[in-house]
Amino acid sequence: MMAESNRRGVPDATVGRLPGYLQALTTVAEQGRSSVSSEEIASLAGVRSAQVRKDLSHLGSYGVRGVGYDVARLVDQISAELGLSQDWPVVIVGMGNLGRALASYEGLATRGFHVVALADNDPDVVGSRVEGMPVQALAELRTCGPVSVGVVTTPPEAAQEVADVLVELGVHSILNFAPVVLQVPADVDVRRVDLATELQILAFHQHQREASVTDTPVEGVS
Amino acid sequence: MMAESNRRGVPDATVGRLPGYLQALTTVAEQGRSSVSSEEIASLAGVRSAQVRKDLSHLGSYGVRGVGYDVARLVDQISAELGLSQDWPVVIVGMGNLGRALASYEGLATRGFHVVALADNDPDVVGSRVEGMPVQALAELRTCGPVSVGVVTTPPEAAQEVADVLVELGVHSILNFAPVVLQVPADVDVRRVDLATELQILAFHQHQREASVTDTPVEGVS
DNA sequence: TAGATTGTTAATCGATTAACAATC
DNA sequence: TAGATTGTTAATCGATTAACAATC
Numbered sequence: 001m002m003a004e005s006n007r008r009g010v011p012d013a014t015v016g017r018l019p020g021y022l023q024a025l026t027t028v029a030e031q032g033r034s035s036v037s038s039e040e041i042a043s044l045a046g047v048r049s050a051q052v053r054k055d056l057s058h059l060g061s062y063g064v065r066g067v068g069y070d071v072a073r074l075v076d077q078i079s080a081e082l083g084l085s086q087d088w089p090v091v092i093v094g095m096g097n098l099g100r101a102l103a104s105y106e107g108l109a110t111r112g113f114h115v116v117a118l119a120d121n122d123p124d125v126v127g128s129r130v131e132g133m134p135v136q137a138l139a140e141l142r143t144c145g146p147v148s149v150g151v152v153t154t155p156p157e158a159a160q161e162v163a164d165v166l167v168e169l170g171v172h173s174i175l176n177f178a179p180v181v182l183q184v185p186a187d188v189d190v191r192r193v194d195l196a197t198e199l200q201i202l203a204f205h206q207h208q209r210e211a212s213v214t215d216t217p218v219e220g221v222s
Numbered sequence: 223m224m225a226e227s228n229r230r231g232v233p234d235a236t237v238g239r240l241p242g243y244l245q246a247l248t249t250v251a252e253q254g255r256s257s258v259s260s261e262e263i264a265s266l267a268g269v270r271s272a273q274v275r276k277d278l279s280h281l282g283s284y285g286v287r288g289v290g291y292d293v294a295r296l297v298d299q300i301s302a303e304l305g306l307s308q309d310w311p312v313v314i315v316g317m318g319n320l321g322r323a324l325a326s327y328e329g330l331a332t333r334g335f336h337v338v339a340l341a342d343n344d345p346d347v348v349g350s351r352v353e354g355m356p357v358q359a360l361a362e363l364r365t366c367g368p369v370s371v372g373v374v375t376t377p378p379e380a381a382q383e384v385a386d387v388l389v390e391l392g393v394h395s396i397l398n399f400a401p402v403v404l405q406v407p408a409d410v411d412v413r414r415v416d417l418a419t420e421l422q423i424l425a426f427h428q429h430q431r432e433a434s435v436t437d438t439p440v441e442g443v444s
Numbered sequence: 445t446a447g448a449t450t451g452t453t454a455a456t457c458g459a460t461t462a463a464c465a466a467t468c
Numbered sequence: 469t470a471g472a473t474t475g476t477t478a479a480t481c482g483a484t485t486a487a488c489a490a491t492c
Contacts, residue, residue, distance in 0.1 A: 097320075098323040201237055288447075
């Protein structure tokens with residue numbers, strides 16, 4: 001993890017919601033609408049309207065009182081804030097089912113993320129093709145040109161080694177699906193996505209609910 | 223999303239870190255250690271030691287001053303808190319690459335999550351086998367017995383319909399990988415994992431970093 | 445005892461929310 | 469003008485952190 005820079009002062013929590021707003025706006029745009037209220041964005045994104053207005057105010061975004069926000073303009077502003085007008089070359093390392101799933105995810109290209117290389121260390125997999133792209137050995141990655149984002153979908157044992165190679169390659173952003181905490185230099189940003197963690201959080205909530213049904217505290221009885 | 227119950231007062235932020243501590247403890251246990259300090263847990267989990275102690279204090283967990291925490295005991299306490307001593311029957315709907323990846327993820331079974339059914343709506347896929355399990359049609363799911371957790375790995379267009387079926391099936395916990403906000407009753411807990419969101423957050427940070435290198439504010443010059 | 449490490453306090457920080465004046 | 473909806477304020481809430489007394 002990295003000390004967040006937050007240069008122009010957009011809070012992290014807001015940044016985390018901007019992609020959701022962007023998606024909501026895309027939905028609205030597809031309906032041919034050109035204007036949208038914070039209330040509508042909120043309901044599509046699953047948050048409250050006050051939150052939306054507060055978040056958008058951090059972008060210095062101008063809605064129009066009594067009218068709402070211009071859809072196209074807001075898409076541009078959020079995209080610019082997130083840096084989505086740029087092109088982000090992505091490498092995926094680990095060609096198991098998960099790596100393949102990500103390699104074939106269309107949602108990436110439309111947001112400026114372009115997969116420029118796939119890698120694996122299994123000799124049986126190296127040389128094969130996934131989604132029309134050749135799978136390279138980890139050591140060969142050096143040759144694939146500049147890379148912005150590395151996605152780690154290897155087994156946990158291999159993840160740190162992969163991270164080391166990515167860092168050497170000049171990658172500053174890593175999306176880690178392996179259930180380990182990667183050790184990286186301070187200027188490298190790692191986000192971890194862990195399926196087991198998500199399920200365990202769900203389990204906790206359900207566990208709580210079941211418990212509260214069973215042993216409801218008896219109040220007003222002595 | 224659901225209004226968090228938080229019955230016994232374990233904060234959500236703490237719950238979100240417990241799985242990480244559990245994993246750290248597993249690592250320590252594998253090394254044959256029987257005792258561990260908050261400092262060690264923190265470094266394995268990527269947080270600060272004060273955070274670990276605070277979090278564990280919510281469990282009423284007893285460490286020993288000057289010594290640390292008993293590894294086995296802490297594993298038991300966290301597992302109990304998360305409800306991992308129970309068995310959680312899981313259904314995965316959507317047998318694309320992502321669904322297959324999750325179906326073959328070994329990390330689930332070891333934590334009490336057992337995949338009891340796989341489903342898809344593509345007639346070409348229904349009837350085939352994934353990891354030795356037959357893929358059922360969505361409508362057939364009714365027959366698969368009680369289900370605690372539903373995992374949605376379908377395309378976005380299909381996700382809401384799948385969620386409706388899961389809810390009808392009595393599922394109260396949904397892990398949603400489709401990039402849509404699912405509409406569910408208030409007693410159903412949905413967690414969303416969105417790859418595009420994660421990448422966009424990484425892009426934002428990198429974007430910021432690049433910007434701050436380029437146009438570093440010139441201070442002390444008039 | 446001396447050293448180590450917890451559990452808890454109190455200060456700080458950041459995020460959410462409701463409410464409403466501003467204004468289209 | 470009347471109605472709608474923003475942008476911002478201020479109150480509240482929750483989470484993080486450092487520090488240290490308690491105590492093994």
